Amino acid sequence: MRITAVGGYEEVGRNMTAIKIGGDTIIVEMGIRLDRVMVHEDTDISKMGKSELASKGIIPDDSVVRGDVKAIILTHGHLDHIGAVTILAKKYKNAPIIGTRFTTELIKKEQNFGRLKNPVHTLDTGDILQITPEIGIEFVRMTHSIPHTAMLVVHTKEGKLVYANDFKLDDTPVIGEPPDYRRIKELGSEGIKCMIVETTRVLDGGRTPSEKIAEILVRDNLKKSDPEKGLIVTTFSSQIARIKSITEAASAIGRTPVLLGRSMEKYVGLAEKTEILNLPEDAHLYGAPDAIRKSLKTISDDGREKYLLIVTGHQGEPDALLSKISLRKLAYKIKKDDQVIFSATVIPNPINVANRYSLETKLRLQGARIFKDVHVSGHAYREDHSDLLKMLQPEKIIPCHGDLKMLTSYVELAEDHGYQFNRDIFLLRNGQSVTT
Ligand SMILES: [Zn+2]
Structure with missing residues (x-):
């Protein structure tokens, strides 16, 4: 299993990860960097070419993606996870775009959606979909700050990969249900080969308020x-x-x-x-x-x-x-x-x-x-991260969706749990890959 950091591994925004199993690849998220869009607010990004958008750091640079792309998977509908789909998905026109209902409906509302040839497939949380004989994907119910957020599990012969970006552990989420703790713990006991995890609020101590x-x-x-x-x-x-x-x-x-x-x-x-x-x-x-x-x-x-x-x-x-x-x-x-x-x-x-x-x-x-601040965050704080780690006990960890300070802070947290840097926890820069 080869994991390539395409975007979001040295910043907050433009999330994109490629996971290659044998000759087949699945892409997870195609996001944009909203702060970079605002820097260029005088330019209409729908008129900018793909390479210009990538060089300005607005969208991920997908030239590093290898293998035959079999699916594009979206875990929730925030723009830093789906905002580049209408620009990037064209290149992989046979790959279905897969997400939960709210996410796929949002994609269909995107300005240039009509130009995409990719089929769009809705997958509910709790369900597993076989992408190829070798790759199955599962959405596990998770909480965040947008409806129908899923935690992704990739099932392969080599083991399971969990992708938790973004999430919080909210037991009283106002809309929807709490995370599927039963399944998360079950996955932990079955064994997780690798976890890719967001780090946006790992510097905040304690738990995220509900x-x-x-x-x-x-x-x-x-x-x-x-x-x-x-x-x-x-x-x-x-x-x-x-x-x-x-x-x-x-x-x-x-x-x-x-x-x-x-x-x-x-x-x-x-x-x-x-x-x-x-x-x-x-x-x-x-x-x-x-x-x-x-x-x-x-x-x-x-x-x-x-x-x-x-x-x-x-x-x-x-x-x-x-x-x-x-x-x-x-x-x-x-x-x-x-x-x-x-x-x-x-x-x-x-x-x-x-x-x-x-x-x-x-x-x-x-x-x-x-x-001001009549608000609670949608991202896991430090102790929530500890809880997820304890429930899943992955063999390897790749922190993502954060700047260097957030990423290294997660490394320290994982070290407290017995993980060792560069042996079982890895930091990637955009464009780099690791084989697990
Ligand atoms: Zn989000």
């Missing part, structure tokens, strides 16, 4: 809000469990939830279609610019205190709705003591930090009260 905690934080903040002032919440559009908590809390305080933004419509609309989410009956959801403008005008005229706005733009992205509101470009203008709740943390790269600073300053200068 999404249930975020629900309580949201409810508490909304309950204590000033009923006579405007109220805006911003969060990740794909964080459907959070959106459920926010809309329900809005109804509980007698405000009509109004969800606004292009990506809000994309993810929340799909969650409703796939019956993952049922918005309260009085909720509104608009994604098109004209519909958004009209809705904001109605809210301003009717009385902002009757509504709760749920908008895109928690990272301060210049083209997202909250930034536009802060620029006073729309009918809904911030008034003194209007409340803005960030149900998200700043993803720590310099661009986001700068954008968020600028956004918050503008809002504050217009008199807004700002409530």
